[in-house]
Amino acid sequence: MNIVLLGAPGAGKGTQAAKLVEEFGTPHISTGDMLRAAVKAGTELGKKAKSFMDAGDLVPDDVIIGLVTERLGEPDTEKGFILDGFPRTSAQAVALDAELSKLGRPLSAALLIDVDSEVIVKRLTSRRMCKDCGFIGSEANEQCPKCGGEMYQRDDDNEATVRNRLDVYEKSTSPLIDYYRGCDLLVSIDGDRDPNVVYADVKKALEL
Numbered sequence: 001m002n003i004v005l006l007g008a009p010g011a012g013k014g015t016q017a018a019k020l021v022e023e024f025g026t027p028h029i030s031t032g033d034m035l036r037a038a039v040k041a042g043t044e045l046g047k048k049a050k051s052f053m054d055a056g057d058l059v060p061d062d063v064i065i066g067l068v069t070e071r072l073g074e075p076d077t078e079k080g081f082i083l084d085g086f087p088r089t090s091a092q093a094v095a096l097d098a099e100l101s102k103l104g105r106p107l108s109a110a111l112l113i114d115v116d117s118e119v120i121v122k123r124l125t126s127r128r129m130c131k132d133c134g135f136i137g138s139e140a141n142e143q144c145p146k147c148g149g150e151m152y153q154r155d156d157d158n159e160a161t162v163r164n165r166l167d168v169y170e171k172s173t174s175p176l177i178d179y180y181r182g183c184d185l186l187v188s189i190d191g192d193r194d195p196n197v198v199y200a201d202v203k204k205a206l207e208l
């Protein structure tokens with residue numbers, strides 16, 4: 001499976017990726033994690049990326065594409081990969097297609113975990129985290145069920161911030177979704193259900 005994972009923050013993308021990784025051992029390639037790792041390791045690309053990040057600028061497409069291409073050259077991706085956090089724009093999607101066709105490993109699907117934004121607002125704003133152990137629960141948890149610690153709401157889980165994140169996501173991702181639909185690669189799964197039910201559908205749709 002050579003897939004690109006799409007979905008709003010809070011849609012459950014990470015949960016589905018973790019299930020695929022656990023069952024199939026497919027590498028989960030998160031560009032956010034890779035950027036942080038490259039910067040830490042001080043690679044050429046990492047240094048380049050850091051100069052943009054330090055200036056508060058977005059890391060340009062060619063740097064990210066360089067990172068992804070480098071990563072896809074590693075042998076563990078030969079049987080497949082799950083790309084997460086990239087591409088973010090249709091220009092990046094076109095560049096990715098070009099790189100993958102050079103490697104002779106075209107995408108098999110763009111998997112969208114689709115959840116209505118009002119459902120996501122509810123999910124994220126009712127999320128509470130344990131001050132002591134980081135356990136993620138909901139507003140129903142007055143105390144942490146794991147350690148008894150105090151539960152609090154993260155700053156970026158307040159409603160205004162969540163709505164802003166969703167707006168940003170929608171604006172940048174809608175063209176991407178249209179792009180993959182046009183290539184006949186889009187697989188859209190209703191993510192507003194139990195994660196195991198969603199996962200069963202994901203496997204069926206990807207013919208796994």
Ligand SMILES: [Zn+2]
Binds near residue numbers: 135
């Ligand atoms: Zn706790």
